Amino acid sequence: MKDTTLKEIATKLGISITTVSKALKNYPDVSAKTKQAVIDLAQNLHYTPNSFAVNLRTKESKTIGLIIPTLVHDFFSNVIQGILEEAEKRDYLVIILQSNEKFEFEKKQIDLLLNKRVDGILMSLSNETDEFEHLKTILSHNTPLVLFDKIAKLVNCSKVTINDRKAAYDAVSYLIKKGYKKIAHFRGSYLPQNSIDRFLGYKKALEDNNIAYDSSLVFVCENNPDFEDGYANAKKVVNEHPEIDAIFAVTDLVAVGIIKYCNEVGIAIPTQIAVLGFSNWFMSSVISPKLSTIDQPGFEIGRKSASILFDEINLKKNNLPVVFQSIELETSIIEREST
Amino acid sequence: MKDTTLKEIATKLGISITTVSKALKNYPDVSAKTKQAVIDLAQNLHYTPNSFAVNLRTKESKTIGLIIPTLVHDFFSNVIQGILEEAEKRDYLVIILQSNEKFEFEKKQIDLLLNKRVDGILMSLSNETDEFEHLKTILSHNTPLVLFDKIAKLVNCSKVTINDRKAAYDAVSYLIKKGYKKIAHFRGSYLPQNSIDRFLGYKKALEDNNIAYDSSLVFVCENNPDFEDGYANAKKVVNEHPEIDAIFAVTDLVAVGIIKYCNEVGIAIPTQIAVLGFSNWFMSSVISPKLSTIDQPGFEIGRKSASILFDEINLKKNNLPVVFQSIELETSIIEREST
Structure with missing residues (x-):
């Protein structure tokens, strides 16, 4: 079917294009009867205004x-x-x-x-x-x-x-208050501002609580931090730093990878290692153990x-x-x- | 900034609008020097063709x-x-x-x-x-x-x-081959074709394996089948039909709800009740126990x-x-x- 034009409607009803156009826009100087006839025919013919032409006119x-x-x-x-x-x-x-x-x-x-x-x-x-x-x-x-x-x-x-720095600061302060002392951070890559800010919040919370910042406890999740990053870095940190008692992950997806690794090798969460995520993904509430996290209101x-x-x-x-x-x-x- | 027009480019370079337009379309009858001048100026002025006008012409x-x-x-x-x-x-x-x-x-x-x-x-x-x-x-x-x-x-x-009916048929046949005999189905609502077909596949697999179809083992997940449907229906089926040994769920989200309920009340999966999902959502591979499912290639x-x-x-x-x-x-x- 070809697109219906105002002209076709006008020809079929024996009225002018201007009248058709005015009828469709509900102008007061067109009779109710004519308006109804135009609207009925337009509907029958599946008339839709040509949005390209409308856009050209309105620039919207x-x-x-x-x-x-x-x-x-x-x-x-x-x-x-x-x-x-x-x-x-x-x-x-x-x-x-x-x-x-x-x-x-x-x-x-x-x-x-x-x-x-x-x-x-x-x-x-x-x-x-x-x-x-x-x-x-x-x-x-x-x-x-x-x-x-x-x-x-x-x-x-x-x-x-969100205030990523404050959210991370609160998160790590919460872990410290819970008694965790050796807290690793699995951060995002170096560019995005939110990854930088979450890292800075982590560092500041340690310092404000008199825990020395140790750069060897910070692991970078390359590019798009995901599940595999969490899994691989968990393996690494457990081997290199068996003394850690908690991990703060830049996002839940990374945290879920950590949980998977710990479950596989029999590391008890949270008694041996606590895990804290960021974002509150749906799956965080259904995995075992259920993940503690920061609610980020997407x-x-x-x-x-x-x-x-x-x-x-x-x-x-x-x-x-x-x-x-x-x-x-x-x-x-x-x-x-x-x- | 106002949008740059062909006319402005033409005026600034002292050439005709037609020449500007031809230069931008790389017509052979415009000299390389003029083309370059036009392209440079167009870029400097952030010229973009007016897509509304282009659309009106091309109808695309x-x-x-x-x-x-x-x-x-x-x-x-x-x-x-x-x-x-x-x-x-x-x-x-x-x-x-x-x-x-x-x-x-x-x-x-x-x-x-x-x-x-x-x-x-x-x-x-x-x-x-x-x-x-x-x-x-x-x-x-x-x-x-x-x-x-x-x-x-x-x-x-x-x-x-996908062939929903065949996929469901294969799924339930697989459960039967594994030795499960009292298989409940948590189906989707009555309208969508895929929900109907998965139900029919379930029913046919039972019949072809000489297991009597029992409508009281079919539970409907209203509207948009989700996590809560799985949880609530699992509670119901366990109370009303303690004899069931497997549940085939219309989607993984429902199956995850079932697993959550079973984990909470201490029903062992798969020894007491087996759970089979549909769709292969990412979370199905990370929950405990990991969910068996049908891979639907989204x-x-x-x-x-x-x-x-x-x-x-x-x-x-x-x-x-x-x-x-x-x-x-x-x-x-x-x-x-x-x-």
């Missing part, structure tokens, strides 16, 4: 772009749900792209979204990203940008995060980021000034069986 | 729509990854919408996507969907549609599924669905006839500790 696409490192990830799935819920309320559509933690993909995806003339962009940066020209390109197009989770501190735009991060973006899109549309916001959402410690 | 949006029941779901996350990978290869963008298992949302989302003039639509139906006019609307717009996972058998379009389902859709989009563009395909991908049994 009613679409936003979202770039995340990866989708198969409990935290990002929850973020996306929050974003989709806010978009849904406003009849906005969301184009979702995965950078797969690659800087080059991220750059290309920004070009695709700008070419598409999306009304705004939401992003969590890849672990490789250490220069920010591509983000500045977004801003130079006057396209609203909100960064969340993995952000660039120096880029001038709104940001939604859904709320998504909602808040989207709602700020839509506000900025509206302000821009009305030529009003935008004041960038930096929002930090609250986290809390979820105590389960592993600590 | 280079965008497809995807409607899935929910994102926070290991299987659908993997499907999306497969789809994004195929789209990426072709510089296509994907608008993702969640129906939240609601028929009304699904209908509205189709309208949004058609209004947006996406070049094609991929869908897995909501559990509520029992009429298909909205799918026919897509086809009457001559927009290619591919259904996957939760499909409507009678709608005339391409489909990608990533492949996504890739195949997208690749068929892009083929149909191309055929349509070239006015060639489309032959709808019904693809069934292979599944296999993953034996772990729970059976």
Whole structure:
């Protein structure tokens, strides 16, 4: 079927295209009878306004772009749900792209979204990203940008995060209060701000509690920290430092790898080694032993980021000034069986 | 910053708009020097072609729509990854919408996507969907549609599924071969085809092995089968039918709920009750005991669905006839500790 045009409707009803157009927009100078006839025929013919033409006129696409490192990830799935819920309320559509933690993909995806003339962009940066020209390109197009989770501190735009440093500080202080003294840290890679901040929080908590920081107890999970990193590093730390009594992992996925290793070799959790995760993935509540962790509010991060973006899109549309916001959402410690 | 137009580039370089346009499209009748000047200036000014105008001309949006029941779901996350990978290869963008298992949302989302003039639509139906006019609307717009996972058998379009009935049949036959005789089934709700087919496969395997089908051993997980359904139904079946020796669950999430209940009340898996899941979620390999399950190739389902859709989009563009395909991908049994 060819797309129905206003002209066809006009010809079929023997009225002008202008009248058809006015009828569909519910203008007062068209009779109720004519309006009804136009609407009925439009529905019968499956008429939909040509969005390309509408977009060309309004310069709005009613679409936003979202770039995340990866989708198969409990935290990002929850973020996306929050974003989709806010978009849904406003009849906005969301184009979702995965950078797969690659800087080059991220750059290309920004070009695709700008070419598409999306009304705004939401992003969590890849672990490789250490220069920010591509983000500045977004801003130079006057396209609203909100960064969340993995952000660039120096880029001038709104940001939604948790206080990673404080959350890690509280987490490690909690372990110390529980009596653990030799606490290893399985950190994320060196670039993302959240990985740096969680490490700094760990270090500060030790120092504030008069426990000497020992760099040999810090293990890096390369690239995209995952299950295998936790498993491999647990094996390493147990062999190299049998004296440790707790491990603070940069994310639950790493912590689950630690638990798997300990279960396999018969290390009792939490009596021999306590394990504390970060993020509160669904699976953390169903594995054995159940993982203690930091609750990171993914859904709320998504909602808040989207709602700020839509506000900025509206302000821009009305030529009003935008004041960038930096929002930090609250986290809390979820105590389960592993600590 | 205002968007840069061809006219500005032309004015700044003192050449015609036509020459600028030809230079950007690499036409042979523009000198290499002029081309370079145009490209350099276009880059400096962050020129991007106005996609709305391009779309209006080409009638292509280079965008497809995807409607899935929910994102926070290991299987659908993997499907999306497969789809994004195929789209990426072709510089296509994907608008993702969640129906939240609601028929009304699904209908509205189709309208949004058609209004947006996406070049094609991929869908897995909501559990509520029992009429298909909205799918026919897509086809009457001559927009290619591919259904996957939760499909409507009678709608005339391409489909990608697994053979749910055979997979369930094989699963239950495997349990019987292992010596289990009183096998309960926690099924999905009554509408989705995959839930019906898994139930029928269960029933047929019992009959073919001379085990009488007993409807009181079938428990329905309402709406969106989840963790809580597994937990609650496990409690019920253990009280009402202490004689059962195995449970076949419609999805891993339900099976994880069963395992949690059994672990809590001290029912040994698999010696007292064996548990078999469906889908092979990541967490199934890390819980205790590790869950035996059916591997459902989400990533492949996504890739195949997208690749068929892009083929149909191309055929349509070239006015060639489309032959709808019904693809069934292979599944296999993953034996772990729970059976």
